[in-house]
Amino acid sequence: MIMRAASVSQGRSVFLRVLVWTLLGAAALILAILIGVVVGETPLPLETVATVFANNLWGATYPVDRIDQGIIWSYRLPRTLVAAACGAGLALSGVVLQSLVRNALADPYLLGVSAGASTGAVAVTVLGIGGGAIGISAGAFSGAALAFLLVAALARAAGGGSVQLVLAGIAGSQLFNALTSFFIAKSANAEQARGIMFWLLGNLSGVRWPDVTLAVPAAFFGFLVCLWFTRAMDAFTFGASSAASLGIAVRRVQIVLIGATTLMTATMVSLVGSIGFVGLVIPHAMRFVVGPRHGRLVPASALAGAVFLIAADIASRTLIPGQVVPIGVVTALVGAPGFALILISNRRRI
Template sequence: MTVVAVHRPNVYASRLGRGALGFVVLLAAVVAGTCIGETPIPLTTVAQVLANKLLGAGYPLDPIDTGIIWNYRLPRAIVAACCGTGLAISGVVLQSLLRNALADPYLLGISAGASTGAVTVTIAGLGAGAVSMSLGAFIGALLAFLLVAGLAKAAGGGVSLQGTGQIVLAGIAGSQLFNALTSFIITKSANAEQARGIMFWLLGNLSGARWPDVWLAVPIALLGLLATIWYARALDAFAFGADQAAALGIPVRTTQVVLIGVTALVTAVMVSIVGSIGFVGLVIPHAARFLVGVRHGRLGPATAIIGAVFLIAADVLSRTIIPGQVLPIGVITALVGAPIFALILLRGRRTR
C-alpha cells in the first residue's frame, strides 16, 4: 500500500508535466504561425494585439497589423492546429481498428468522399440550402467508408478487415471514384471562377480560415481527442484483434460504430473547412508511436500535439517557400508524407 501511495502522485505529476509541456509547445506553434508569414510581424506586436483584444490593454497599434494578426493569421493558425489534430487522431483510430499501419482518412477514401459531399452541396445545390457543407461532407465521408469497407470485405472473401491489405487497395479505388465524381460535379455545375476556387481548395487551402471556422473546428478536434482518450483501453485491445478485444470485455461493434462515426465527422468537418489534406493521418501517428509508445492513453494526446504543430509548420512553409505565392498546404504535406509512406512500405516488407 505504501508503494502505491508513493507511486500514484508521481504518475499524476508526470502526466501533468507532459500535458503542460504539450500545451506550451502548441501555444508556441500558434504564436509562431501568427508571426511568420508573407510579411514577418514582431512577437511584441502580436502580444500587444492579443492584449488589446483579450484584455483591453489599449496599446497604440497600426490597424493594418491588428487586422492581419487578429482577423487572418491567428484564426488561420488555430484552424491549422485543429485540422492537424483531427486528421492525426483519425489516423490513430483507423490504424488501431483495422490493425493496418497504412490506414488513414486520405488513403481510405474518406477525405475524397467528404470532398464529394461538400462539393455536391455547395456547387450542385443538393438539399436546396437545407444541408450545410459540413453535413454534406459528413454524409460523403460515411458513404465512402462504407463503400471501401464493403469492397474490401468482398475482395477478402468476407473475412475480417483487420490486418489485411484489401482495405488500402479498396481505399485507393474509392478515392479515385470519389475524386472523379467531384471533378464531374465541378465540370458540370460550376462556372470558371467557381471551378478555380474549388480546385485550389481541394488541394488544401487555409486562406479562407476565419473565426467562424475556429468555433467549428475547435470543438470537433476536441471531440476526436476526447473520444480517443475515452476509448484508449478499447483501442489498446484492438491491437490484438477484434476477437481478443471481445474476450477482454470490449463491446466491439458499438466501439467500431462510435469511433468510425467520430472519425468520419472529424474528417468531414476539417475537409469542409480546409479541403482534402493528405498524409497527416498516416505520418503523424507513426512519429508519435516512436516518441511515446503504443499505449493510446499517451498516444492520443501526443498525436494531437504533433499533428497540430506539423500542420502549422506546413502552413507557414506554404506561405514562405515561394516569395509572393501561397502553395496549397496539401502540396507540402504530400512532399513530406510521400517519402515516409515509402519508408513504411519498405519497413513492412523487411519485417515480413
C-alpha cells in the same frame, strides 16, 4: 502499510509525470501558435502580437496599427488555430483507423474518407443539393460516411483482409475523386472550378473566426472520444475477437470511434479541403517516440499533428514570395517519403 505507501508514492509519481508532460505539450502548442502568427508574408514583431492579444482578449487600449491588427487577429490567428485543429483531428483519425483495421497504412486519405468528404462538400456547393438546407459540413460528413461504408463493404466482399482494405480504399478514393471532378466539370463555371480545385489541394487562405468555432470543437470532441477509448484501442491491436474476449463492446466501440473519425475528417475537409499524409505519418512517428500504447499515443499524435500542420502552413505562406502554396502540396512533400518508409518497414506485414 508499506505497500499502501508505495502505491500512493507511485500514484503521485504518475500524476506528476502526466502533469509535466501536459504542461510541456501545452507550452509547445502555444509556442507553435505564436510562431504561426508572427511568421508570414510580412513578419511582425512579437511585441505587436502581444499588444493585439492584450487589446482583444483583456480589453486593453494600447495603440496599434489597424493593418497589423487585422493581419494578426482576423487573418493569421484564426488560420493558425484552424491549422492546429485540422492537424490534430487528422492525426487522431489516423490513430483510430490504424487501430481498428489493424493496418499500418490506414488513414482518412488512403481509405477514401477524405475523398468522400470532398465529394459531399462539392456536391452541396456546386450542385446545390439540399436547396440550402444542408451545410457544407453536413454534406462533407455524409460523403465521408458513405465513402467509408462503401470501402468497408468492398473490402469485406473481397475477403476482409488488410491488403483488400487498402486496395478498396484506393478504389474508393479514385471513384469519389472522379465524382468530384465530374460535378465540377458539369456544374461549375471557370471561376468556381479554379477556386474549388485550389481548395481541394488544401487551402487555409479563406479561414476566419467562424471556421474556428467549427474546427476546434470538432477536434476537441474527437480527442476526448479517443482518450475515453484508449484501452479499447489497445485491445483492438490484437484483433476484434481478442477485444471481445477482454469485455470490449466491439460493435459499439467501432461505431463511436468511426463516427468521431468521420466527424473530424468531414469538418476539416469542409473547411480547408483534402490534406493527405497527416493521418498516416504522424501516428507512426509518434509510435517511435512514445510507444504503441494509446494512452500516450493519442495525446502525442494530437499535439504532433497540430504542430506539424502549423509548420506546414507557415511553409505554404513563405516558400514562394508573394504566392501561397496549397498546404496539401507541403504535407505531400513531407508525407510521401514517410509513406515510402512505412511501406518498406512494414513489407512483411502488409
